[in-house]
Amino acid sequence: MRTAGDVTLALVIDRTDPRPLPRQLADELRTAIGSGLVIAGEPVPASRALAQRLGVSRGTVVAAYDQLLAEGYLLGRVGHGTVVNPALREVHPPSTSRGPAEQTAPTRARVVDLRPGQPWTADVVNAGWRAAWRRAAARPLAPLPVAGLPELRTEIADHLRRMRGVRRAADHVLVTAGARDGLGLLLAMLGTGRTVGVEDPGYPSLRRVPPRLGSSVMPLPTDDAGLVCDDLPTGSDAPHVVVVTPSHQYPLGGSLPVARRQALLDWARSEHVVIVEDDYDSELRYTSAPLPALAALDDPDDGCVVTLGTFAKTLGPGLGVGFLLAPDRLVDELRRTRSDLGQPVSQVAQWAMADYLASGELRRHTQRMRREYRRRRALVLQLLGDLPEARVKAMDGGLHAVLESEIPESELISRIRQGGVVVAGLADYWSRPSPGAGGIVLGYGGVPIDELRTGLEAIAEATRDPDGASIGTRPGTP
Numbered sequence: 001m002r003t004a005g006d007v008t009l010a011l012v013i014d015r016t017d018p019r020p021l022p023r024q025l026a027d028e029l030r031t032a033i034g035s036g037l038v039i040a041g042e043p044v045p046a047s048r049a050l051a052q053r054l055g056v057s058r059g060t061v062v063a064a065y066d067q068l069l070a071e072g073y074l075l076g077r078v079g080h081g082t083v084v085n086p087a088l089r090e091v092h093p094p095s096t097s098r099g100p101a102e103q104t105a106p107t108r109a110r111v112v113d114l115r116p117g118q119p120w121t122a123d124v125v126n127a128g129w130r131a132a133w134r135r136a137a138a139r140p141l142a143p144l145p146v147a148g149l150p151e152l153r154t155e156i157a158d159h160l161r162r163m164r165g166v167r168r169a170a171d172h173v174l175v176t177a178g179a180r181d182g183l184g185l186l187l188a189m190l191g192t193g194r195t196v197g198v199e200d201p202g203y204p205s206l207r208r209v210p211p212r213l214g215s216s217v218m219p220l221p222t223d224d225a226g227l228v229c230d231d232l233p234t235g236s237d238a239p240h241v242v243v244v245t246p247s248h249q250y251p252l253g254g255s256l257p258v259a260r261r262q263a264l265l266d267w268a269r270s271e272h273v274v275i276v277e278d279d280y281d282s283e284l285r286y287t288s289a290p291l292p293a294l295a296a297l298d299d300p301d302d303g304c305v306v307t308l309g310t311f312a313k314t315l316g317p318g319l320g321v322g323f324l325l326a327p328d329r330l331v332d333e334l335r336r337t338r339s340d341l342g343q344p345v346s347q348v349a350q351w352a353m354a355d356y357l358a359s360g361e362l363r364r365h366t367q368r369m370r371r372e373y374r375r376r377r378a379l380v381l382q383l384l385g386d387l388p389e390a391r392v393k394a395m396d397g398g399l400h401a402v403l404e405s406e407i408p409e410s411e412l413i414s415r416i417r418q419g420g421v422v423v424a425g426l427a428d429y430w431s432r433p434s435p436g437a438g439g440i441v442l443g444y445g446g447v448p449i450d451e452l453r454t455g456l457e458a459i460a461e462a463t464r465d466p467d468g469a470s471i472g473t474r475p476g477t478p
């Protein structure tokens with residue numbers, strides 16, 4: 001238990017002050033209790049130790065304590081020494097107590113949070129996970145190589161070979177804190193004033209990175225298969241970097257066909273563009289195996305594809321571990337940049353991930369999660385797959401679904417909210433006002449399955465016209 005004896009109280013005794021020393025000390029302690037520096041219920045420092053620290057006699061401290069005991073600030077307890085009176089709690093609640101908003105908030109019905117981005121994390125912590133962290137924590141702390149632990153980079157290279165059909169040396173891998181960190185590292189290396197092409201619609205969190213680092217964003221059109229690759233800007237209009245999600249277009253779900261992948265790479269080579277492949281969830285595929293990563297089609301030495309990987313979807317965003325895979329020509333400069341910025345992932349987390357990958361635990365966990373998400377995906381299709389006013393977009397993988405509807409988006413979201421469910425609006429994923437249909441994006445990974453069912457039923461209900469009449473069309477639609 002923490003005691004006031006552990007707190008080095010800044011008590012000031014001034015020998016030029018005309019007040020007697022016991023009185024000065026009592027005043028100082030009263031102020032410390034009043035300001036919450038010493039909390040109700042905590043034992044006060046032992047009189048001998050405090051006297052020694054302040055350079056006063058023990059009798060001075062005892063007299064000050066007696067005064068505060070008499071005033072009710074302190075309480076003497078047999079066997080517990082002297083404590084700050086617990087009854088003062090009501091007068092001076094400890095600073096760690098709940099904030100005013102929380103204290104006064106009325107009890108409300110539970111909201112089902114189906115906003116996307118959250119996987120099912122309750123099953124991550126098992127014996128294998130605990131063992132990996134225990135072993136990692138027992139290792140002596142040692143200097144961390146700038147690109148990350150060689151053992152983790154070797155495991156990531158192996159993971160990419162098995163899962164994504166990419167054969168690369170571990171030297172081409174850098175450990176990152178996730179996809180945004182990887183993009184930030186690349187842009188820090190390239191310098192300010194760059195233009196970064198992004199899919200429209202696309203992942204808003206990645207789109208926000210370039211402006212933070214002095215570069216601008218160029219929205220590029222997509223269709224049902226992903227990035228439209230036959231009319232990409234050339235010459236001085238070409239962006240320096242393009243961020244794509246070829247495996248599973250975010251958020252609409254298309255998979256970039258091989259011919260488009262080849263066209264994208266040909267264009268990038270001739271226009272000297274760096275392609276950033278955001279490979280965020282290809283392990284979570286339910287209908288067929290994903291196409292090999294774009295990096296598998298690229299030249300490992302002189303190529304143009306930088307792949308961003310993350311464990312945010314398979315394990316959880318709170319882990320903060322990911323990786324970047326780059327062609328040989330970019331590796332040295334990326335390492336120098338990382339050396340200047342520092343390696344953001346702790347040694348313990350890196351050893352734990354290396355162990356977790358090497359033992360096959362991540363593969364087993366991913367297989368279990370795939371089964372769980374397949375079940376949830378089936379539930380989404382069962383409850384939302386056949387609605388008169390809304391259509392679910394292709395759902396071959398991932399943890400979210402897009403429901404398009406002619407109901408104006410804000411109205412649909414507000415009806416869903418009234419049904420006790422929160423989701424994201426599709427409009428938020430566009431860089432500019434959406435030319436297509438409106439809709440919602442819902443995550444089906446983050447809540448227990450019975451809560452998901454309740455949420456999906458409420459969404460289905462919200463798409464039905466409350467008056468039984470034809471539902472209004474979106475503004476601007478005929």
Ligand SMILES: Cc1ncc(COP(=O)(O)O)c(C=O)c1O
Nearest residue numbers: 117178179180203250280310312
């Ligand atoms: C499209 C997309 N890319 C990348 C990520 C992961 O980003 P980060 O690792 O920076 O959290 C996510 C996570 O939700 C995502 O949806």
